[in-house]
Amino acid sequence: MLDTARWRERLRGIRPRSLSARVPADCPRCGARARGGRPCPACLPAPIPTGDGRRCPVCARRLADAACGDCARRPPAFDRVVAAFDYEAAGRDLILLYKARRRFELSGALADLLALAAGAADPPLPGSTILVPVPSRREAILRRGFNPAAELARALSARLGLRCEPGMLRRTDGGAKQALLGRAARRVAQRDAYYCGPVPGGCHVAVVDDVLTTGSTLDGIARALKASGATVVTGLVLARAVPDAARSPARNN
Ligand SMILES: [Zn+2]
Ligand SMILES: [Zn+2]
Structure with a gap:
């Protein structure tokens, strides 16, 4: 059972993985002093x-x-979906910094939060689970310089000891910009937007992404994975959009 106090306590116990993450630096959201550029407790x-x-x-x-x-x-x-926090307030700000402001270095701190949520999942993720990031559109990678979901998946793989297969899933085309589409149009656009090669029969795949908005992207991906042999597909996301803001996150990758 995760609650705010326990989350903070566990985060304090996580040893930063790089030297730069151990030195004091500003909190990326409020500028207060924080360890290694991670979000401060507030x-x-x-x-x-x-x-x-x-x-x-x-x-x-x-x-x-x-x-x-x-x-x-x-x-x-x-x-099912395992989400670390809701897409609002500090959680939304951190994701916008990571994606829109290209604060690539936040991937480690965000992966710590997602790893804690994944570790507390009930039922737990099997040890044979394969992590697969949602592929970015090519133009989004060129604009940002990285795929936010892929960086999260890679960092999660190390933290959870699970295999990561970034090449398992591909986009069939550039894909329409999700942020510009309504709920029904998103669903149609995502239905055939992904394909994958053979998946080890009976395996459990956890699809890693930053935000789950309407669920249409994850639904399209789960269809492709199950058609290729996956038995169970879990969404592993940093943030879940709250109902009133279902269209607000910029699903532009
Ligand atoms: Zn702060
Ligand atoms: Zn539901």
Whole structure:
């Protein structure tokens, strides 16, 4: 069970992996002094508690009603989503810094948060789980210089001791810019947007991404993975969009 106090306590216990991460530097969000450029305690997003009864057990969406209308209307191809925090407040700011402001060095600190959420997942991820990042559009990689999801997956692989296969999943084309599309159009655009080679039969794949917005990207990917042999597909994301802001994150990769 993760809660804010325990999350902070565990983060304090994580030994920074590089020398530069051990020296004092400014918090990327507020500028206060913090260890190695990591978010200061005040800028750490609130973790999503494991087994939070106010969330959809499949898509991790914060619920206003007893059940998730999205998953009931159209059951997704993925099995569940594990998210570290909601896409709001400090969590949204950190992701915007990482993606839009190209603060590449935040990947380690963000991967620590996601690793804690993945480690607390119930049921736990099997040790044979394969991590696969959501591929970026080519123009997004050229603009940013990196694929945010791929960097997260690589850092997660080291932290969780799970295999990472960045080449397993490909885009069929450049893909439409998701941020410009409505919910139904996103679903159609994502249906055939990904393909993958043979997947080890019966394997569990965890698809790594920064933000889960409507779930249409993960749904399209899960269809492709299951058609190629995956048995279970879990979404492993830093942030879950909150219902009112379902279209707000710039899904532009
Ligand atoms: Zn701060
Ligand atoms: Zn749901």
